[in-house]
Amino acid sequence: MTILEIVAFTLIKIVIILSLMLFTVSYLVYFERRVSAWIQNRLGPNRVGWQGILQPFADVFKLLLKEDIVPEKANKKLHAIAPIIALFVAFSTYAVIPFGPELQIFNYKIPLVVADVNIGILFVLALTSLGVYAITFAGWSSGSKYSLLGGIRSSAQMISYEISMGFSIGGVLLFAESLRPIAIVESQSGWMWNAIVQPIGFITFLVSAFAETNRLPFDLPEAEPELVGGFHTEYSSMKFAAFFLAEYANMIIAAGLIVTLYLGGWQIPYIDKLGLPSLVETLLQVGAFVFKLIAVLFFFLWIRWSLPRFRYDQLMNIGWKVMFPLSLLNIIWVAILIMIFN
Amino acid sequence: MEEVESKPVKRRTKDLNLWEKIYIPEIIKGLALTFRNIFRPKFTMEYPEVKFEPPASYRGRPVLVQEESGVERCVACGLCSRVCPALAIEVQAAETELEKERFPEKFEINMIRCIFCGFCEEVCPEEAIVMSKDYELAFFNREDALYGKDKLLVPASELEDRIKFLRQYK
Amino acid sequence: MPNIIIDAKTLEFKKGQTIIEAAQDNGIEIPHFCWHPKLSVSGNCRICLVEVEQMPKLVIACSTIASEGMVVHTKSEKVIAAQNAVMEFLLINHPLDCPICDEAGECKLQDYAYKYSLGESRFVEEKVQKDKRIKLGPNVMFDGERCISCSRCIRFCDEIAKDPELTFVQRGDHVTIRTYPGQEMDNPYSMNTIDICPVGALTSTDFRFKARVWDMSSNKSVCVGCSRGCNTDIWVRNNEILRQTTRYNEKVNSFWMCDHGRLETFKHVNAESRVHYPQIRKDGELVEVGWDEAFSEAVSHLKTFPKDQIAVVGSPFATCEDNFITAKFAKSVLSTGNLDFIRHTNPEFADDILRNEDVTPNTKGAVLSGLVPSQAGLDINGIIKAIKDQKIKALYLIEDDLVQCFPELESSIAKLELLIVHTSNYNSSTNYADIVFPASTYAEKHGTFLNGFGVLQRIRPAVATAELDRALDGMNMSRLDKFGTKFDSWAAGKKNEARPTWKILVSISKALGYKMKYNMAEEVFSDMASSIIELKGIDYDEISESGVQLKVEDNKTVNAG
Structure with a gap:
């Protein structure tokens, strides 16, 4: 393939992924509202369009038409930059998450990932760490005590849980012997999913992912009852929408990571034994990835509407005294496994 | 009588057994509960199409009972106005040639003030003000919320339900 | 003094008093319907039954004369049972x-039904039907069914109004009250009933x-x-006077007041003709302006006249405080001695019960407050003559209607170069006024009136104005x-933009460079008390609710009721 072709295909992939992301994020919001309603024996939004299918567009229009209010005491520049960082981080992380194996069309071999980077996992960790800045800036620059508290909580929480998250991933990397997401997916062929092989690591990663995405039961930075929305209390209109989108985009990334790292990515166990045409097989695998992603996302929502919020001290306790040792234990477990079977 | 076994309420971490301390099984129990609820029938009433038909005990907006002759029962005694904890009712009496001597020249309920407590109905010596089933009250300004006699008078035949309820329980 | 024992308390009483009077003087309440301290005893309601030791049956407290050593029980079982029986009846x-x-x-x-009745009735038969809504007179409506036949109204007409008009007719439970045939209850005191x-x-x-x-x-x-100054309660709802009732004051009016006082003296407070905001005449029309503009307009005009061309006419309708400041304003600020007020008398109005010939509340007070011309100055007749002769070019008229009192002056007043009027309502004089200041009525300010018998009494505000918060x-x-x-x-009743005369004059004096430091009527009064010999040592607290009898020399108009 020529450079030109690679650039062209990458651009096409970026456009597809980006628009799909925006679309999915807004529908994730809708999905969440419906799921929460079902769990609470309600109906949820079902007025705009058939079964409320157009609700996300109505929401976006509403947010677009809102007045953009910047507090008098705010640091205007940081206040404006914060939501941009949040959105940037959320969308760029997705570049390295593979959603299928290589696709064969007209003699072209196209990897179904925007950027097949050999340090993909590091890239993800680096960018998610950047996300802390968005929240901290937003909290500090708003000039409001609620926002500030939300920002502080958030940075402490994200830094704490990044450690157990990192160590959990360590186990995965030991198995795959690569930082390339595609390699990690390929290492989980058959039923050798990391979730099955290293269940402790799976749980610690799952919990850390909840904490990193500020989802309930770890949504202390927002904590509506105490902080009135936390770091984004003083945001309105599209700036608020940016945070909102970023939060749900982060959820999708977290779900994508979980699928990639622990649930075998796009893989369907033993599908190669069926001898299907390669295009059908690839499409089925993309479908499998999407299915797994949706299942994990549903799990995210399901958890949110089942569990209450942790107290801040409990959050820190679990992070440092439970999750961190458990993730270390996981590494040892993986090391032992490798010693025995290799 | 059957002996009821009373379990001690578990309040502190030390009261929990290992299974509960691990927490994850408990989470799964909770998740199972919420998952079951997804398939249970929904309570939502799709309001503008489906309307709630309140029972006779419902306290909607207070209305004045209008007799078949077209005259209100009210004698403008002002007891409702006196008992109203929100001071929502204003009554101005005047003299009438009818046997009841007094009638409300002006009877105004400020629906912004009204708290639907039903004291006016309870205190009324003439069964002239009763709580209707009307709950659709929305205004765009303060003036619209002032309900005068034109809006308050409702024929007695439409209020039979409530009047029967009052005679039974008041 | 002889002693009586009521409810185990030994009490003193005056010889000749009945038990109910003796009890009332000592603060013990014995229920009563028909008995009234100022009316003869009829003893027909029977609610005042008390137990007197050594007497075989209960006696009515209103007609039993108290005697030395009498032992009375007003709350014994027998009495309570009797009271309940009477109430039930x-x-x-x-x-x-x-x-x-x-x-x-x-x-x-209603009160006694709560206090003295057990609340049970054994009467299941039909109640007696009687005539309702009977107009006994122009001001009084009668409902026969509600009447408990106490005969107070009959006795009032006979004894106080001295005009027997009412009587019982029929017998037994059909008894009711009627005017004598061909008569109506139209005595000037009918509303006391x-x-x-x-x-x-x-x-x-x-x-x-x-x-x-x-x-x-x-x-x-x-x-x-009138100059009797009957004590009243002013009843207000939504900042509007709805009725005026009499208030007991033995020194002045006892329990009574005339119908004219009840009905006619407050109507102007709520009237359409009230002056709202100060007015200045521009191009022949009175135009509403702000207070400061009106003050500076008044000052700029007043400055241009030499003092012998200015006259100030005070008012017997205004309070002592108003007139004191008016006098001070005329003599010290304007330096004019042309100061007096118009007397309003109506011999036809007077009677020998309460009404007086002088139909203003404060003629004596006006004189006492210094509303008298200086030695060189003109009195009211002199001022009128000078206005006719056009020697007086500027007139300051306080709360009175010169044109109405002297219609012949109308053309001369029209020729005045400056006419400033303080008034609560538009009148014939405001037609010619250059500046009109809205004055508070008697129901909108604190102040004192000195009545025709030298009793100094307080008035209190009952209606809120823009400057007076409830x-x-x-x-x-x-x-x-x-x-x-x-x-x-129901709470947004109109609040007039009006101020008491003394307050307006204090502001004008200030604008003219003469400082008067008064913020409240009470301060004006304490200044009066220190400069007027008759008021020495008196303050608002002492005047209180019942007034203070002053030793004023000229008591010829006194008409003991």
């Missing part, structure tokens, strides 16, 4: 129409159904109808006043 034929009865809330029968009626049988045609008593606030004031200025407040907001039609 009275309530047999009394309709249960309190909701439509104007008396509800201030009804003796409404007050003394213990039930709602007699109601005022003027006030009928206008308001429930608990919706109104009342403030203690004084009637401005809560902040200590007026009594009804529940509606307390909790109403500007969005409630």
Whole structure:
């Protein structure tokens, strides 16, 4: 393939992924509202369009038409930059998450990932760490005590849980012997999913992912009852929408990571034994990835509407005294496994 | 009588057994509960199409009972106005040639003030003000919320339900 | 003094007093319907039954003369049983129409039903039907069913109004009250019967159904109808006077006041003709302006006249405080001695009960406050003559209507170069005024009136104005006043932009460079008390509710009632 072709295909992939992301994020919001309603024996939004299918567009229009209010005491520049960082981080992380194996069309071999980077996992960790800045800036620059508290909580929480998250991933990397997401997916062929092989690591990663995405039961930075929305209390209109989108985009990334790292990515166990045409097989695998992603996302929502919020001290306790040792234990477990079977 | 076994309420971490301390099984129990609820029938009433038909005990907006002759029962005694904890009712009496001597020249309920407590109905010596089933009250300004006699008078035949309820329980 | 023992308390009484009087003087209440301290004893209601030791049966306290060593029980079992029986008996034929009865809330029968009745009735038969809504006279309406036949109204007409008009007709439970054939109850004191009626049988045609008593606030004031100065309560709802009732003051009016005072003296307070905001004549029309503009306009004109061309006419309708400041304003600020006021007398108005020939509340007070011409200055006749001769070019007229009193002056007044009027309502004089200041009425300010018998009495505000807040200025407040907001039609009654005359004059003096430091009427009065010999040592607290008798020399108009 020529450079030109690679650039062209990458651009096409970026456009597809980006628009799909925006679309999915807004529908994730809708999905969440419906799921929460079902769990609470309600109906949820079902007025705009058939079964409320157009609700996300109505929401976006509403947010677009809102007045953009910047507090008098705010640091205007940081206040404006914060939501941009949040959105940037959320969308760029997705570049390295593979959603299928290589696709064969007209003699072209196209990897179904925007950027097949050999340090993909590091890239993800680096960018998610950047996300802390968005929240901290937003909290500090708003000039409001609620926002500030939300920002502080958030940075402490994200830094704490990044450690157990990192160590959990360590186990995965030991198995795959690569930082390339595609390699990690390929290492989980058959039923050798990391979730099955290293269940402790799976749980610690799952919990850390909840904490990193500020989802309930770890949504202390927002904590509506105490902080009135936390770091984004003083945001309105599209700036608020940016945070909102970023939060749900982060959820999708977290779900994508979980699928990639622990649930075998796009893989369907033993599908190669069926001898299907390669295009059908690839499409089925993309479908499998999407299915797994949706299942994990549903799990995210399901958890949110089942569990209450942790107290801040409990959050820190679990992070440092439970999750961190458990993730270390996981590494040892993986090391032992490798010693025995290799 | 059957002996009821009373379990001690578990309040502190030390009261929990290992299974509960691990927490994850408990989470799964909770998740199972919420998952079951997804398939249970929904309570939502799709309001503008489906309307709630309140029972006779419902306290909607207070209305004045209008007799078949077209005259209100009210004698403008002002007891409702006196008992109203929100001071929502204003009554101005005047003299009438009818046997009841007094009638409300002006009877105004400020629906912004009204708290639907039903004291006016309870205190009324003439069964002239009763709580209707009307709950659709929305205004765009303060003036619209002032309900005068034109809006308050409702024929007695439409209020039979409530009047029967009052005679039974008041 | 002889002693009587009532409810185990040994009490002193005056010889000749009845038990009920002796008890009342010592603060013990014995219930009564027909008995009234100022009326003869009829003893027909029987609620005042008490037990007297050594007497075989209960006796009525209102007609049993107290005697030395008498032992009376007012709360014994027998008495309570008797009171309950009497209440039950009275309530047999009394309709249960309190909701439509104007008396509800201030009804003796209602109060006693709570206090002295057990609340049970054994009467299941039909109540007697009697005539309702009978107009006994122009001001009094009668409801026969509510009447408990206490005969207070009959005795009042016979004994106090000295005009026997009413009588009982029929017998037994059909007894009711009528005027004598061909007569109507039109004596000038007829409305007192409404007050003394213990039930709602007699109601005022003027006030009928206008308001429930608990919706109104009342403030203690004084009637401005004549120089008797009957003590009154002013009843207000939604900042509007709805009725004026008499208030007991033995020194002045006892329990009574005339119908004219009740009906006619307050109507101008709520009238359409009230002056709202100061007015200045521009291009021949009076135009509403702000206070400061009116003050500077007045000052700029007043400065241009030499002092012998200015005259100040005070008012016997204004308070002592107003007139004191008026006098001070004329003599010290304008340096003119042309100062007097117009006397208003009406011999036809006078009678030998309460009404006086002088139909102003404060003629004596005006004189006492210094509303007299200086030695070189002109008195009221001199001022009138000078206006006719056009020697007086500027006239300052306080709360009176010169044109109405002297219609022949109309053309001369039109020729005045400056006419400043303080008035509460537009009148014939304001037609020619260059500047009109809205003056507070007697119901909107604090002040004192000195009546024709030398009794100094206080008036208190009952109606709020723009400068007088009901809560902040200590007026009594009804529940509606307390909790109403500007969005409630029942609490948003009109507040006139008006100020008391003394306050207006203080502001003008200030603008003319003469500082007067008064913020409250009370301060003006304490200044008066220090400069006027008759008022020495008197303050508002001492005047209180019942007034103070001054030693004023000229007591010729005194007409003991």
